[in-house]
Amino acid sequence: MLGDLIYEAMGKTTGMRVLDDNGTVEMTLEEKGNVFGIECTLTLTVVGKNRPNGMQYSEGRGILITKDGDAATLTMSGISISKGLPPRSSVRGATIFNTQAPKLARLNSVVCVFEGEVSEDSSYTIKDWEWK
Numbered sequence: 001m002l003g004d005l006i007y008e009a010m011g012k013t014t015g016m017r018v019l020d021d022n023g024t025v026e027m028t029l030e031e032k033g034n035v036f037g038i039e040c041t042l043t044l045t046v047v048g049k050n051r052p053n054g055m056q057y058s059e060g061r062g063i064l065i066t067k068d069g070d071a072a073t074l075t076m077s078g079i080s081i082s083k084g085l086p087p088r089s090s091v092r093g094a095t096i097f098n099t100q101a102p103k104l105a106r107l108n109s110v111v112c113v114f115e116g117e118v119s120e121d122s123s124y125t126i127k128d129w130e131w132k
């Protein structure tokens with residue numbers, strides 16, 4: 001069951017590197033949004049591997065920094081489902097955060113599930129909800 005909306009942002013892929021002949025790619029993503037209603041930025045590095053069915057499985061690590069300087073790290077994994085010509089896709093997955101910041105302490109006790117929509121220009125929207 002979905003709980004509270006924890007994080008919401010708009011982002012863009014800002015870098016990409018091909019890692020092997022199988023199409024494994026490393027992407028750098030930058031987001032601006034809100035965590036618990038607090039303005040923040042998030043930088044994420046994701047490694048994506050193509051699957052035979054046209055989907056892509058990705059794992060990543062990132063850091064979220066609020067406008068007040070509080071920080072949280074995260075790990076995520078997800079599936080991208082093509083919605084036409086790449087990079088247009090829907091993304092679904094899970095995120096786990098870690099923080100020492102008192103204002104963000106609730107992040108340490110939740111697992112989030114997310115959904116995102118990626119446009120043709122590699123910009124996207126994303127939302128993370130608490131998974132109860």
